[in-house]
Amino acid sequence: MSQPESAVADAQAGGRAQESLAALAERYGLRRAIARPSLPAYLRQLWDRRHFIVTYATSKNVSNYSTSALGQLWQVLTPLLNAAVYWLMFGVILAQSKHIQNYPAFLITGVMVFTFTQRTVTGGAKSISGNLSLIRALHFPRATLPLAYAIQELQVLGWSMGVLIVLVLVTGEPISWLWLLIPVALVLQFVFNLGASLFMARIGAFVRDINQLLPFILRTWLYASGVFYMITERTAGLPSALRWALEFNPAAAYIEFMRDLLIYQRFPERWAWVTCTFWAVFAVIGGFWYFWRAEERYGRG
Amino acid sequence: MADVMQEPLSEELSNVTVGTPTVIVDDLHIVYKVYGAANKKGNAANALSRIVRRQGRPEMKEVHAVRGVSFVANHGEAIGIIGRNGSGKSTLLRAIAGLLPAHKGAVYTNGQPSLLGVNAALMKELTGERNIVLGCYAMGMSPTETREKYDEIVDFSGIGDFIQFPMSTYSSGMGARLRFAISSAKTHDVLLIDEALATGDREFKKKSKDRIMQMRESAGTVFLVAHNLDVIEETCNRVIWLHKGKIKMEGDPQEVLGAYNRV
Structure with a gap:
């Protein structure tokens, strides 16, 4: 024949x-080969891939620094240098520090907490569009990729937190029992980051120009999140709705939460708990659902 | 006439149990979009004027890569796909793997066909050891399975002590061997191989051929795309010749390869 x-x-x-x-x-x-699994089945598939997610994240971290002479040390140096630049800019040149007690600790906490979210969101936006060859070669639940990027950033954060705690101690803050709540704050923020990065992963997969635009969006967010200034102080004479909006901003909420624990030694107020939890739950459910809805379309066309 | 199930196989492979169909491709059409295929100068002013005039991006083109392909593949078959560059071979494999959507028609499969494409998950800065683990997990293997298969993969790849060095230090042949060793460690019902056997020395070619035969005997189906026609002649029992997205000829390897070589 x-x-x-x-x-x-x-x-x-x-x-x-x-x-x-x-x-x-x-x-x-x-x-037929192409079909989107139901949400419970999808979650199960994702759970089955947990080893891949963690190994992929670790491997990416190792390979990222493999070409530089100082290697993994950059995981500590990068946050340190970042903090130094911002301190020079806002602490010395613009002299913000007059109003705020222990400005270096205030600033560094803000920068580190914001950087965690910023890096996860940036990674998430690239997680699908930057891995098309992987998506076109193997079958796996695509949410694996934004998840792996988020976990990669969590591993990086481990180092930054160490640096942060040392710096806060150096600036003269005492160790407090409240520091035991730091993991809780980080878990809430991580869950929020995860949701945001799943959301951005879908956007980044279909709107190719977002990676050009994202740095500007994130920088605007940085300036609106009270990293360099105190929101309550700056909005003193302004309508309270504005202050409300700024404080409800998830980045600002996580930053304030961390400052309460690390610097002011006070138990975060109830609204801070509510805001931080709300954003975590809302982002992760919304982001996951939104990402899953396009599962069969990633890497196509 | 005989039922599809009794489709005659070539004589030398009649010892392979011919099973039920594993892959059915029914009048498949694949159309995909290509970005960045602009002939015009791609500067900012042009882009702006296009947006103002509400034109689409001219650098986006549609390619009709597969135009109405149909066939049935059975358990225990190894099917070679040949054709010139751009004849739609790789696209067809990706469609069978369920990685490209059908524009028209359909691909029906039993289980999940897998493309031998684990290399996309590997990272060249990492050692062979780490890449084996990463690759196995990427294919969905559990840590226990990975540990069980680890030594076998190292053995099969035959790269010895280099396993402790980063993959970026490997020669192209060594890299190809490790990749094939990793991806063939998992048992697949339907395995799709795209030009993976092009590199590697004689000994490795023989080993990979044996591996493919072994998979056929365990009643899997293997699809093989290669420009190296010897590999196809030696391993496949059926050959599909694609030309401009259509099947030009299909059947016994010797006949099809003979006709292909005369063109």
């Missing part, structure tokens, strides 16, 4: 018409 143009050779060999291929498939229980 080597007749040319034998496009339907098998079917014709059986004396079948072309449509019957579908019937044949049904008879043997063959299914």
Whole structure:
């Protein structure tokens, strides 16, 4: 059976018409390849891939620094240098520090907490569009990728937190029992980051220009999040709705939460708990659902 | 006439149990978009004037890569796909793997066909050891399975002590061997191989051929895209010749390869 143009050779060999291929498939229980799994099934698949997620995140961290001479040390140096630049800019040149007690600690906490969210969101936006070859080669729940990027940033944060705590101690703040709540704050923020990065992953996969635009959006967010200034102080004479909006901003809420624990030694107020929890739950449910809805379309077309 | 199930296989492979269909491709059409195929100068002024005039991006083109392909693949078959560059071979494999959506028609499969494409998950800055673990997890293997297969993968790849060095230090042949060793560590019902056997020395080619035969005997189906026709002749029992997205000829390897070589 080597007749040319034998496009339907098998079917014709059986004396079948072309449509019957579908019937044949049904008879043997063959299914069409492309379909989106249900949400519970998708979560199960994702859980089955947990080892890949963690290994991928760790491997990316290792390979990122493998070409530089100082290697993994950059995980500590990068946050330190960042904090130094901002301190020079806002603490010395613009002399913000007059109004705020222990400005270096105030600033560094803000920068580190914001950087965590910023880096996760940036990574998430690239997680699909930057891994098209992987998506086009292997089958796995695509949420694996934004998840792996978020965990990668969590690993980086481990180092930054160490630096942060040392710096806060150096600036003269005492160790407090409240520091035991730091992991809680980080978990809430991580869950929020995860949701935001899943959301951005879908946007980044289909709107190719977002990676050009994202740095500007994130910088605007940085300036609006009270990293360099105190929101309550700056909005003193302004309508309270504005202050409300600024304080409800998730980045600002996580920053304030962390400052309460690390610097002011006070138990965060109830609104801070509510805001931080609300954003975490809202982002992760919304982001996950939004990402899952386009599952079968990633890496196509 | 006989049922599809009794589709005759070539004589030398008649010892392989011919099973039920594993992959049915029914009048498949694949169209995909290509970005960045502009012939005009791509400067900012042009881009702006396009937006103002509400034109689409001219650098986006549609390619009709597969135009109405149908066939049935059974358990225990190894099917070679040949054709010139751009004839739609790789696109067809990706569609079978469920990684490209059908524009028209459908691909029906039993289980999940997997493309031998683990290299996309590997990182060249990392050592071979780490990459084996990463690759196995990427294919969905559990840590226990990975540990069980680890030594076998190292053995099969035959790269010895280099396993402790980063993959960026490997020669292209060594890299290809490790990749094939990793991806063939998992048992696949339907395995799609795209030009993976092009590199590697004689000994490795023989090993990978044996591995493919072994998979066929365990009643899997193997699809093989290669420009190296020897590999196809030696491993496949059926050959599909694609030309401009259509099947030009299909059947016994010797006949099809003979016709292909005469063109």
